[in-house]
Amino acid sequence: MEPTIYGVTHMRLSRYFLPVLKETPREAQIVSHRYMLQAGMIKQASAGIYSWLPLGFKVLKRIEQIVHEEQQRAGHLPMLMPTLQPAELWQESGRYNDYGREMLRIEDRHGRDMLYGPTNEELITDIFRSHVGSYKELPLTLYHIQWKFRDEVRPRFGVMRGREFFMKDGYNFDLTKEDALHAYNRHLVSYLRTYERMGLKAIPMRADGGPIGGDYTHEFLVLAETGESEVFYDSAVTDLTLGDREVDYDSVAQCQAIFDEWTAPYARTDETHDDALFVEVPEERRRTARGIEVGQIFYFGTKYSDVMGATVDDGKGNKVPVHMGSHGIGVSRLLGAIIEASHDDKGIIWPEGVTPFHCGIVNLKQSDDEADAACESLYDSLTALGLEPLYDDRDERAGAKFGTMDMIGLPWRITVGPRGLKNGVVELTSRRTGESEELPPQEAVAKIARIYEGIA
Ligand code: ATP
Numbered sequence: 001m002e003p004t005i006y007g008v009t010h011m012r013l014s015r016y017f018l019p020v021l022k023e024t025p026r027e028a029q030i031v032s033h034r035y036m037l038q039a040g041m042i043k044q045a046s047a048g049i050y051s052w053l054p055l056g057f058k059v060l061k062r063i064e065q066i067v068h069e070e071q072q073r074a075g076h077l078p079m080l081m082p083t084l085q086p087a088e089l090w091q092e093s094g095r096y097n098d099y100g101r102e103m104l105r106i107e108d109r110h111g112r113d114m115l116y117g118p119t120n121e122e123l124i125t126d127i128f129r130s131h132v133g134s135y136k137e138l139p140l141t142l143y144h145i146q147w148k149f150r151d152e153v154r155p156r157f158g159v160m161r162g163r164e165f166f167m168k169d170g171y172n173f174d175l176t177k178e179d180a181l182h183a184y185n186r187h188l189v190s191y192l193r194t195y196e197r198m199g200l201k202a203i204p205m206r207a208d209g210g211p212i213g214g215d216y217t218h219e220f221l222v223l224a225e226t227g228e229s230e231v232f233y234d235s236a237v238t239d240l241t242l243g244d245r246e247v248d249y250d251s252v253a254q255c256q257a258i259f260d261e262w263t264a265p266y267a268r269t270d271e272t273h274d275d276a277l278f279v280e281v282p283e284e285r286r287r288t289a290r291g292i293e294v295g296q297i298f299y300f301g302t303k304y305s306d307v308m309g310a311t312v313d314d315g316k317g318n319k320v321p322v323h324m325g326s327h328g329i330g331v332s333r334l335l336g337a338i339i340e341a342s343h344d345d346k347g348i349i350w351p352e353g354v355t356p357f358h359c360g361i362v363n364l365k366q367s368d369d370e371a372d373a374a375c376e377s378l379y380d381s382l383t384a385l386g387l388e389p390l391y392d393d394r395d396e397r398a399g400a401k402f403g404t405m406d407m408i409g410l411p412w413r414i415t416v417g418p419r420g421l422k423n424g425v426v427e428l429t430s431r432r433t434g435e436s437e438e439l440p441p442q443e444a445v446a447k448i449a450r451i452y453e454g455i456a
């Protein structure tokens with residue numbers, strides 16, 4: 001397990017910056033927004049625009065890391081495009097006007113029209129046409145994780161519907177429709193794995209093309225009462241998991257089989273919902289619910305390559321427009337979605353895959369020599385194993401320390417007090433179940449190490 005580079009140095013609460021709020025923030029309508037503010041993860045800068053405080057930033061980076069790992073596992077290449085784009089490219093594609101008021105338009109000092117990118121199809125197509133001319137360089141999938149801006153009419157729910165938000169967007173370039181559909185399936189599989197690693201059940205559902213266009217598109221939805229989309233599905237789809245099966249992302253057959261498995265049960269958003277098909281699902285498995293869109297994949301063919309002249313030599317002497325798709329994951333929205341899916345009335349419950357710290361250490365009697373020494377020793381043992389504990393070494397009441405730990409949602413807590421130490425034990429508590437066990441400090445360390453083994 002590799003420690004993240006964002007926060008290995010300040011894991012003692014007395015030296016951390018964790019501005020936990022005592023009062024319930026009134027502006028928050030849903031629990032994820034409320035808890036992110038209360039746990040000191042974000043601070044609103046203006047409507048739909050947030051600063052990411054150290055704890056929030058750490059989770060954001062963990063989620064980003066998982067997205068990178070799964071994209072690269074699928075063979076997709078990371079890069080970085082700018083946030084500001086020239087208007088000309090969007091005039092070329094015809095979307096400069098279509099995008100309407102959601103696009104933030106900026107004029108630079110020379111009077112040139114610029115925009116803060118809401119997405120990157122134009123920019124990536126321009127890169128492609130400048131550098132790729134032959135089928136021999138295909139298939140190619142490039143992606144980046146970058147801030148986007150959409151001037152949403154109603155930014156709300158904290159990072160769930162922000163104006164500035166962090167998004168992974170990837171673009172595949174293929175010679176034929178068939179190849180591009182393999183890329184589509186490959187993205188579907190990599191997304192399933194990505195969300196599973198975050199402890200989420202995200203269901204791919206047939207969706208509508210919208211302004212990006214295209215007939216092939218699926219949205220990934222996390223079921224939650226506070227979700228903005230109405231969804232209809234066969235409950236059989238929620239039983240599916242990838243687990244640790246090996247996937248060869250180059251195998252057309254394997255990716256197709258997984259696509260078929262996940263898309264066989266009925267699952268659609270209200271945009272494409274079809275009552276006639278839905279009634280064919282056995283009644284006891286028919287579900288209507290709400291969901292949060294955490295990603296979407298598209299195949300849109302030659303829509304952009306036609307108008308922007310992105311062609312390749314097909315090896316038979318023809319210049320043909322390249323087949324493309326685009327694939328997005330709402331990286332910052334995922335924090336909200338995970339909290340909506342995993343919390344209780346005391347606070348957040350982070351799944352192990354995304355937790356900002358692997359476990360908390362609560363010292364019940366700060367400045368007691370024995371208790372302090374035991375906590376330091378636990379802290380050292382855990383960090384030596386590459387784990388990141390958060391040690392609450394503040395001079396605070398036990399109740400306040402527990403309250404903070406419960407709110408920020410670390411999945412495991414080790415509680416150290418003079419009474420237990422007399423018997424040679426500490427207490428290990430699961431945030432999710434609330435169950436505790438007493439065990440010698442080194443056994444608690446070993447148990448935590450085992451839990452995180454294989455979680456990466
Ligand atoms: P929505 O329907 O929620 O407005 P979208 O379909 O317009 O989203 P996409 O263009 O598919 O969004 O963007 C890819 C992903 O980025 C979405 O699946 C979503 O998770 C995330 N996303 C989109 N808009 C926002 C936003 N305003 N704030 C946070 N995340 C967003």
Ligand code: MG
Nearest residue numbers: 219293295296
């Ligand atoms: Mg979408």
